[in-house]
Amino acid sequence: MKIIIIGGGIIGLSSALYLQAAGHNITIVDRTDMLNGCSYGNAGYICPSHFVPLAAPGIVWQGLKWMLNSKSPFYVKPSLNSALVKWGLQFYKSATQSHVEKSAVPLRDIALLSKQLYEEWTKIPGLEFSYDPTGMLELFQQEASAHHAEHTIKAAKELGIEARLIDKATLQQMEPDTEINALGAVYFPGDAQLYPNQLMTSLIAYLKSKGVQFEGNREVTGFTKNGVITSKGNLEADHIVVAAGVWSGELAKLLHLNIPMVGGRGYSVTYEDAPWKVRRSVILSEARVAISPMNGNKIRFGGTMEITPVNTPPRMERVQGILESVKRYFPAYDIPLPTPDKVWHGYRPCSADGLPHIGTLKNYPNVTVATGHSMLGISLGAATGKLVSEIITGDQLSMDITPFKVDRF
Numbered sequence: 001m002k003i004i005i006i007g008g009g010i011i012g013l014s015s016a017l018y019l020q021a022a023g024h025n026i027t028i029v030d031r032t033d034m035l036n037g038c039s040y041g042n043a044g045y046i047c048p049s050h051f052v053p054l055a056a057p058g059i060v061w062q063g064l065k066w067m068l069n070s071k072s073p074f075y076v077k078p079s080l081n082s083a084l085v086k087w088g089l090q091f092y093k094s095a096t097q098s099h100v101e102k103s104a105v106p107l108r109d110i111a112l113l114s115k116q117l118y119e120e121w122t123k124i125p126g127l128e129f130s131y132d133p134t135g136m137l138e139l140f141q142q143e144a145s146a147h148h149a150e151h152t153i154k155a156a157k158e159l160g161i162e163a164r165l166i167d168k169a170t171l172q173q174m175e176p177d178t179e180i181n182a183l184g185a186v187y188f189p190g191d192a193q194l195y196p197n198q199l200m201t202s203l204i205a206y207l208k209s210k211g212v213q214f215e216g217n218r219e220v221t222g223f224t225k226n227g228v229i230t231s232k233g234n235l236e237a238d239h240i241v242v243a244a245g246v247w248s249g250e251l252a253k254l255l256h257l258n259i260p261m262v263g264g265r266g267y268s269v270t271y272e273d274a275p276w277k278v279r280r281s282v283i284l285s286e287a288r289v290a291i292s293p294m295n296g297n298k299i300r301f302g303g304t305m306e307i308t309p310v311n312t313p314p315r316m317e318r319v320q321g322i323l324e325s326v327k328r329y330f331p332a333y334d335i336p337l338p339t340p341d342k343v344w345h346g347y348r349p350c351s352a353d354g355l356p357h358i359g360t361l362k363n364y365p366n367v368t369v370a371t372g373h374s375m376l377g378i379s380l381g382a383a384t385g386k387l388v389s390e391i392i393t394g395d396q397l398s399m400d401i402t403p404f405k406v407d408r409f
């Protein structure tokens with residue numbers, strides 16, 4: 001089958017990997033040169049520990065409080081934009097305890113499948129992405145967070161995910177390079193980490209070597225009965241995959257499908273051979289900041305969730321907020337605010353309930369959508385690609401994808 005994949009982020013590339021291996025003829029169309037999108041500067045966590053969706057109780061009120069602080073981890077740019085208002089209402093409705101409980105098993109299953117597949121990818125000759133299975137530490141500074149950590153560990157154990165409470169002394173032994181200001185941490189030994197920039201460039205090179213066609217700097221603007229309309233003319237295909245990240249909602253509209261979606265902008269800064277070190281992935285719980293050691297000699301500081309239209313200028317005070325948070329937990333780490341050109345930002349494709357949308361459209365059986373992975377696109381990327389391939393090829397699915405139905409809104 002001739003298949004066009006719209007979007008060369010992790011979801012599009014992973015789908016291409018499995019569809020090409022299943023014998024299909026693949027063309028990836030992307031409106032950029034595919035060198036710096038959301039799948040590049042992220043924290044690179046493969047995290048079965050993240051079984052709670054973004055839409056969870058408490059986040060709405062916490063978000064409203066944080067909105068008063070320009071350096072806070074979560075920010076919604078006030079707007080009367082109707083898409084944002086509709087997304088906000090749906091998000092508010094989804095952020096319930098019962099949604100969290102219903103989402104835990106599917107999120108666990110797709111994350112564990114993905115992790116297993118990334119481990120298989122490490123054996124593919126030519127694919128390099130600095131996979132590191134040393135687990136993840138979630139540091140906390142407040143008593144309330146310590147209490148919450150106990151709940152998290154209990155919930156993780158019920159799901160069969162290993163999680164341990166680490167006291168301050170043990171934490172300091174695990175991370176001996178500098179003094180840490182935290183009460184303790186939750187350690188998730190089953191989490192892993194990769195270097196996303198390397199994964200993406202390596203995947204592109206690998207797919208090219210397998211005959212996958214790339215059409216960069218070519219925007220898809222519409223659909224025909226058997227193909228797509230692009231900025232450089234029409235392309236024909238037997239099947240189309242929409243994996244366009246935060247822009248998938250707009251493309252879905254053209255197919256009469258409602259996928260409420262907003263961009264959750266996040267920022268990161270990456271240093272090579274820096275004096276600031278951690279030995280494994282670290283999350284600063286209260287600050288919602290991620291610290292990722294990558295590729296031997298790199299360290300990346302990232303975070304913030306800024307719900308904003310994709311064309312607004314980046315806000316350096318949010319980057320400053322990230323670096324100030326790092327200093328609160330790692331008092332010796334004085335990281336100067338970099339110049340704007342050294343700061344990366346990307347737009348997480350945030351669905352309205354924090355779950356991805358994966359499946360074929362009822363009214364357009366030659367279109368499959370895979371999007372809305374929010375904060376988990378890398379973590380769930382390998383599994384999503386495999387599921388897309390199974391859906392299109394008609395193979396037995398590796399897991400039940402009912403919770404990820406494309407038309408659930």
Ligand SMILES: Cc1cc2nc3c(=O)[nH]c(=O)nc-3n(C[C@H](O)[C@H](O)[C@H](O)COP(=O)(O)OP(=O)(O)OC[C@H]3O[C@@H](n4cnc5c(N)ncnc54)[C@H](O)[C@@H]3O)c2cc1C
Pocket residue numbers: 006007008009010011012029030031032034037038039040041042043044045046218219220221243244245246247248251264265266267268302303304345346347348349371372373374375376377378379380
């Ligand atoms: C600061 C930060 C940290 C993060 N950390 C993690 C993490 O540790 N672990 C994790 O799992 N996730 C993380 N994420 C989230 C993760 O980066 C995203 O979920 C993931 O990259 C989304 O991948 P995607 O392929 O859906 O979208 P994208 O990577 O955005 O790719 C979509 C592509 O579609 C193209 N496109 C869009 N519209 C069109 C069109 N009309 N025609 C042609 N092409 C089009 C775009 O140009 C783009 O290249 C993080 C995100 C941020 C911002």
